[in-house]
Amino acid sequence: QVQLVESGGGLVQAGGSLRLSCAAPGRTFSNYHMAWFRQAPGKGREFVAAITWNGSTYYADSVKRRFTISRDNAKNTVYLQMNSLNPEDTPVYYCAASQYTSVLSDYEGYSCWGQGTQVTVSS
Numbered sequence: 001q002v003q004l005v006e007s008g009g010g011l012v013q014a015g016g017s018l019r020l021s022c023a024a025p026g027r028t029f030s031n032y033h034m035a036w037f038r039q040a041p042g043k044g045r046e047f048v049a050a051i052t053w054n055g056s057t058y059y060a061d062s063v064k065r066r067f068t069i070s071r072d073n074a075k076n077t078v079y080l081q082m083n084s085l086n087p088e089d090t091p092v093y094y095c096a097a098s099q100y101t102s103v104l105s106d107y108e109g110y111s112c113w114g115q116g117t118q119v120t121v122s123s
Helices: none
Strands: 005-007 010-013 018-023 033-039 046-051 057-059 067-072 077-082 092-098 117-122
Touching: 005 092, 018 033, 018 092, 018 117, 033 067, 033 077, 046 067, 046 077, 057 067
Parallel strands: 010 117
Antiparallel strands: 005 018, 018 077, 033 046, 033 092, 046 057, 067 077, 092 117
C-alpha cells in the first residue's frame, strides 16, 4: 500500500489561504486516484476534492471555486490549494489514495490514508 504524509495545515484568519501537500515517499502513485477528505470532531468524514490518475478533478459543492486540487506525479505529491477560507473549513484534512474506486466522493473506496493535518480558520 502507498503510505501518505500530509503537511501544510495550520492557523489562518478567515479569508486567508493555505496549501496542503500529500506525499508518498519512495513510492509512485501516478496510477492512483487521489482525494482530500476532512473530518470535524464528532462528525463523519466529508469529501472535499479528488483528482483521477489522468487529471480529472471533482469538488464538493461547499469548496467549488475556492479550493483547487492538483498533482505532480514527478514529485509523488498532490496538493490542495485553499482560498477564501472560512471557519467551516476548520477540520482535520486527510489525503487518500485508491487505484480502483468508482465513486471518488465515497471514503470507503480508498484504501490508503495519511495521518491528517489540522486546519484552523479563525473568524
